[in-house]
Amino acid sequence: xxxxxxxxxxxxxxxxxxxxxxNKQVGADTRLAKKxxxxxxxxxxxxxxxxxxxxxxxxxxxxxxEEAKDELYSLSKSPNVxxxxxxxxxxxxxxxxxxxxxxxxxxxxxFDKFPLHPAVVALNDYFxxxxxxxxxxxxxxxxxxxNPQTLHHDxxxxxxxxxxxxxxxxxxxxLDPYTEDNGATVVVPKSHTWGTEPIPTRDQAxxxxxxxxxxxxxxxxxxxxxxxxxxxxxxRALTVQYCQPWIRPFENQFVCVDWEKxxxxxxxxxxxxxxxxxxxxxxxxxxxxxxxxxxxxxxxxAEELAEARRGEAKL
Ligand SMILES: O=C(O)CCC(=O)C(=O)O
Numbered sequence: 001x002x003x004x005x006x007x008x009x010x011x012x013x014x015x016x017x018x019x020x021x022x023n024k025q026v027g028a029d030t031r032l033a034k035k036x037x038x039x040x041x042x043x044x045x046x047x048x049x050x051x052x053x054x055x056x057x058x059x060x061x062x063x064x065x066e067e068a069k070d071e072l073y074s075l076s077k078s079p080n081v082x083x084x085x086x087x088x089x090x091x092x093x094x095x096x097x098x099x100x101x102x103x104x105x106x107x108x109x110x111f112d113k114f115p116l117h118p119a120v121v122a123l124n125d126y127f128x129x130x131x132x133x134x135x136x137x138x139x140x141x142x143x144x145x146x147n148p149q150t151l152h153h154d155x156x157x158x159x160x161x162x163x164x165x166x167x168x169x170x171x172x173x174x175l176d177p178y179t180e181d182n183g184a185t186v187v188v189p190k191s192h193t194w195g196t197e198p199i200p201t202r203d204q205a206x207x208x209x210x211x212x213x214x215x216x217x218x219x220x221x222x223x224x225x226x227x228x229x230x231x232x233x234x235x236r237a238l239t240v241q242y243c244q245p246w247i248r249p250f251e252n253q254f255v256c257v258d259w260e261k262x263x264x265x266x267x268x269x270x271x272x273x274x275x276x277x278x279x280x281x282x283x284x285x286x287x288x289x290x291x292x293x294x295x296x297x298x299x300x301x302a303e304e305l306a307e308a309r310r311g312e313a314k315l
Contacts, residue, residue, distance in 0.1 A: 004049070012165065013126055015034065015129065032131045033130065034125065034130050037122050037125065041122040044119055044123055044217070045123060048218075051192075052193070052218055052219050053217060054216070054217050055215075055216050056215050056216075056217065057210055059173070059213060060114070060213045062213060064113065067110055068114070069175050071110040072141070082107075083101055083102050083103065083286050083287045085287045086099055086101050095226060097142070097145055098146055102136075102138040102287035103285065103287070104139065114238050115240045115242075120217055123169065123217050124242050127165075127166055127219060128166065128242065128244055131245035132243065132244060133243050134240070135170075135241035135247075137238070137239065137241070138239060138287075139175075140172075140236075140237050141234050141235070141236045141237075142226055143229065144231060145229060146183055147228060148186070149225040151186075152224070153220060153224070154220040154241060155220040157278075163194065163195060164221070166219040166220040166221045167220050167243060167247065168242055169217065169219050169220055169242050172239050173238040173239075174212045174214050175238065176234065176236050176237075177210070178208055178210045178211075182230075183226060183227040183229030184207040184208050184210075184227045185227060185237070187208055187223070187224040188200040188222065188223035191223040192219045204223075253273035262275070262294065275290050275294075276289075277290075
């Protein structure tokens, strides 16, 4: 990985030394060993160090893109499955004229390939710590006439002074061509190096123009936003976000405490187990509160059980 020529490369890739001994004692040093980057991806890393983002054209085939669009269309025909934002956003940030389908990994196997593009894995291996995680993944369909989204950086909810190493990264996969006027994601080049001030103005943002099947990778520190759709066509995309491996509690409360027991636990305790959505929407599930998703699941399972029992009784 030492072939990179960027003078400030170390700032972005430096690994913490503080936990080396404990990592060795618990075996995490080998389990999560950092891999050497395939040199074919160096140019993407260099571009990202410099600009905070990189465009990878032709990341996915025409067939993969069409399959994803067909699957999104078929999900959208069942609003109960597609979810609460699939007919339009519920606030200015989601975009009142923008349709989102959250929790794609629970709804179809068609989307599994998108978070795992080899160049993106290599970029994450470079910019994030070993064991980085999937943060969120959903579709974003910006309808004609949609206003530009508020410019933001994805780790904006983190109260650390900037500049700092990225706490995450993201890709937008273009399912339609990204053009000057159809709501293409806009980025503020080099803003990943900015301090807490300034806040960029819209004229500092440039649209990411790329053919469908391409992706743009950017750091969680880069200012960006959804574009103004002045065209007559929708702009469909997938967003996948990733985060540092340490952005989670030590013990996974969602798995280690049976969901059936939640009603018996004091509500404040359930909140701090992670069931309360943080600001602005940290810890949401399928576009809503995790508690609602758990209740929905338990209700469905109870109904399935009752149905199975009725079937048995008829025999
Ligand atoms: O739709 C886009 O182009 C960007 C969306 C985005 O940045 C977000 O919703 O956080």
